[in-house]
Amino acid sequence: MAEERGEVVVLPERTSRACTEMSPTSPIVLERRRRATVSPRWQVANAPRASLGLHKGADTIPAQNSVDAVQELNQRQASALDELRLFRTTLDSLKARLPALEYFVANSSLKEEDDDAELERIVRSFGDPVTTIAGGNPDGPGSGEAGAGGSEPLQKRARTSFGGQGQTGSTATAKGKGKQKQDPDEGEAGVEASVNLEFYALGRPRVWAEPNMRTSAVAVDDSDAAATAGPSSSPSHRNAILPPASEGQSESPVALFANGDALLRAAPTSEQEKIIFHQGLDVYGFHHAVIHAPDFYAQVEAFHELGNGQFDLASLAWLSAYFALLAVSAKLVTPEQQDEMGFNDAEMSACANRWFQCAIACLYRHNFLQNHDLACLQAIAILVLSGRDAGSATLIASLLHAGLSIAQDLGLHRLVSDEQWAAAFKDKPQRLRAKSLIDREIRKRVMWSLAHSDWFAIPYRTYSTLTRAQITTPLPLNAKDEDLAKGEAVDRPRDEYTPAAWLLQYIEIGASMANAFESSRSDKSTAAQAYQRFLQADRELETLLKSLPTWLKPGAPTDGMPPCVEALRTTFFISLQHKILSIHRPFLARPSRATTYALSRKRVIDAARAILREAPRAKDIRLWTAIYHISVASFSLTLELYEQLKGPSPDNEAIRNEIQQALPTLEGLKSASAIADRGLGLVTPLLADEKRMREEGGAMQPKDKRKVSAAGSWCDEFVR
Template sequence: MDARSQRRRLACAECTRKKIKCDKVIPCRNCSRRGRPCYRLPQQTTSERAIQDCLQELQATLRVVRQSQTATPVLEDGTISVPSSPEQQSLLPEPVPSRSDRPEMHSAGVNEDTEVEDAATILEFLAWGRRKVPAYGSPHRSLGDVTLDDELDLDETSHLRLTNDSPLDLLQLLLPKPKCLQEIVRYHCDCLLWYHASFHAIVFQSELGDFVNKYGCNVQNANVDLQWVALLFAVLTGSMTCAPPTVALSWGFHEQERSAIARRWFKAALVCLHRADYTSNHSIYSVECIATMTMSAHMLGHSNSHSVMLATAVRIAQSLGLHLLGSSAHDHPNSLVRKEIGRRVWTELCIQDWFSIPFSESYLIHLLDFNTGTPINCKEDDMVPLPDEVPTSVTYYRVLYQVARLMPWLQDDMAKLNTLYTKYEHVLRYDAQMRTLVSKVVPLFLKNAPLHPSWPCYVPWARHCLIISLAHKIIMVYRKFLWPSFTNLAFSFTLKTCIAASKTILRECKQVAEEEGPILWIYHAFAVAASIILCLDLLFQPPLDAEHHGHRELVEDTIAILSRSNSSMIAKRGLTILRLLSRAEEGQSLPGSSQHELAIR
């Protein structure tokens, strides 16, 4: 049997050493009777092995590049001009100037395989706990999610462990007191809903009022829809995962309980969906629940399983007709709120589907297969359409939706082309198209206009998110040419652009870390992606490069920020990757350091 498919060892280290039966509870009965310390031996995770393998491949590539003596670029850089306007420079990063002291780069055998399967992409996916789709029939298989639960010394047979067959009484124990419950929900509506807009705040809070006042917070009441309870747990999980420690403490949750209860609430949402047979009994609540869970799924280490949940949500949404809602201009006043809820959650599903294209090189929702319009920019108390310059809870993701719409077009167009030249030419055009789009659709209050006292509290956070997200989308556009850009002069524009985008992300994340806003999953995920690019650039450029110190400083700052997170699996995995890359770069820059020494460090 493949060692990777074995279950986690539960027997303690002492019983394993003595080869005696262990009751698998820490501390176990044997160690307690003998007065010996009881603990489990740490096991190397699959992601750690994958990171080491990727670094070995990276070192082999570096050796090939350094041994090359002649340049063989595929095409001349600069043959295609990419226009930019002053308006575009405020949000999207521009390429950094060429380095005069960078040695001549050489082609390292660019082909269709290395174009896709590159170190930068693989390492970023490992930070998410995911892998690029392997070839069918390969020995690799999905190993499932690696979550924070895997680090707990809990007996897997514990009667408190949540499973799909857990009684509803156990779910009831997870709910906080009504006052605390409403405070946590209110935080999500006021401080997080702007990010995903997957439900209607006033409608949900009204339903919560009925749950508290009419049904006594009893999840077993016959009038309580378990799929709505799943949405409630998703909302609670989002708040507890993303709220800064001071806010969680104001609810009475210290760091240890906060981390544990967030994981339990996430699992409780899944249990509720299962108990409600949501794949057969289709409801808007299950779609809202799954869309809302996105902001906590990645942080808690459920990226793999959640991608399947999102695909399920798309099918449920289609069965409910959410893809055929048309424009709000034709809505009857009595159905306006209901249809807008449908448009909002459908739009969020589109955003998640299209921005996940790099993982599978495919997507579920085709632009020609739905007519649902963009949600209107409005306040939820009156639903009256407002100009784009008025900040509302849907403004941010309306902008993101417009950018996301470019991704399936890019994917389809790239699939039709046959040479690297024409593909790269197309990527450059999409870069220009994205910059033009951003200059037109981003309202002034999300740029650099002075903050107005009447604006919602989330406007500064939305600004940070938009800068970080747009910079990452630029990297996404160039992703297939990022790895060759480290060694091939033909793609030097890609390298300059991605380095500029990475520095933008890291500087913005550093600023976010100094504030008391929500801790969103993209801060960790995109910071890791940006740091990986800078680390790879450090490995390929000479140690005395003028930008060497600045890049290393940004990476070190990111490592320091990620190390302060106790509840993010992306941060934990990212730390492992960045520390290994930093160690490799330091070993390379030491005089007399050999590749063998670097490999065994």
């Protein structure tokens, strides 16, 4: 019966780009399908008798030539279903082509002579629209993994980021359940561009290609033989099992620092070590607070007493913390201290990166994912909290997740209450009680440091690894080092500064943010209720800002505080304003933002302006957080200036001046900080473009809107 079916009609190419203009169930399509699939024998059986050369009196067609109506109907249904499957599969394949087309649109600033070759390369990459891209799954739309064949320009796709949402076809299908994501409106594009710029300032592009899908060194064979040799001979399969091209691939830290001799060659001299650790513990130790300074200095002394072979004899877990502290502290030394050690900014940054690699090598060599150790968690916490300017931000983000998992395996999230501990050690010797208390407080600080770092990242990931309710460990005591050394569980007043005081403030900020985002994900809460929870978090942060502890207030006494008091206070103010900006920014992308979320836009602008007004006071602060938050505020307000091209606000010129006043801070720190260098390199061209468009007449042209919405794409190459 198969040969008796009519051929499937192939519709001619259309000039329209829309593949959904005519529904597959529309009357026209159904009629075409009916005509295309009708059986010749059915046509004969139902044709007018005159057309068959028969007169009214002629005999009817013999019984053996009659057709079973039910059987023929089933055949028609099967044929129609086959065509419907082909249509659906083709539709999926067309959707799979869209990301490659988007790439070409976003990266169409090529030279004219290169356009044809580039377009041909992209078009050739599409592959067969049915078998290669869609995967041939006949179960309906969205059932296939679009792009699974790997026929897309993968290395280029990794750079394409329309508002930070670019991703491989298979991932897009899996997350979107087969639905094509609609193009973001201008507000959403602006928000996404701002978030992308934050990632790029850290040197961490927001979208990455899968490692096994990067361009391999193996040449792609386009010959007919390769095409007919079977799936196992596909170039994409060969590329998947071969290592990626060496270009741009950094050497493994373990290979670089595989033994004690390599670590010894990388280590600082004794005098350099003293200067660096003084800066990282005695001056800026508050920024991580996971090291008990007196104990650590005693351990370093014991380490040097090991003599020759000390880097082979010492615990790799302890060495990971040792090098992690060296790495973050090296970024904090002053220019005068650098001169004393004989380094300039570039050489000091190189040392910091080398010690960062040493710390990672020690973690890997210790097999820290299997051999859990508190010292490894201290190393991770130090890098997460204070080391974003010393090494790979992508690696640090991965370490944070690993650290949270290890901390839970060690039970750091469920330590007993302070009262239970005090009762258990009430009659113990003072030395034993002190040792236990120091260890307990460091564990608490490590747990809460990793937790609040995770909560600060919720606005970018929309989830947290560990919620506030899952942590039953008491908050760290607001205690001084000498309190712990005496074995006294002292919890000093909030207004009194201690090494843990900064951490306690950050825990409060992070918990407020986490509660807002967790409440917004409740199935029972409406959009209005979720927004009210964010407004509540805003009020909590504003209350915290207005009721600062004494040691954070400008002009307050500095007794017992580190010598960097002003830097500490400026950094905290900038950081808190950034958290206010972070919780409100997602609402700028909502469709009803002009009315319902008008307050959020105002809060974002106000917070960013407050950061930039504080920026001149941060010109000598080398903490990565202050530099990063100033860069973020600059991005946010520069993109706001783009938005105001349609109609400048009364504050337009004041905003522009505040951005310009903040740039010298980044300029002065760019030789010492990669974040400052990247931030300056990203915001400067944005400002230049905004000035050009403003002078050309105001409102953005379509090409300029694309530039803003694809901000991540055009600056990706700069970051790499």
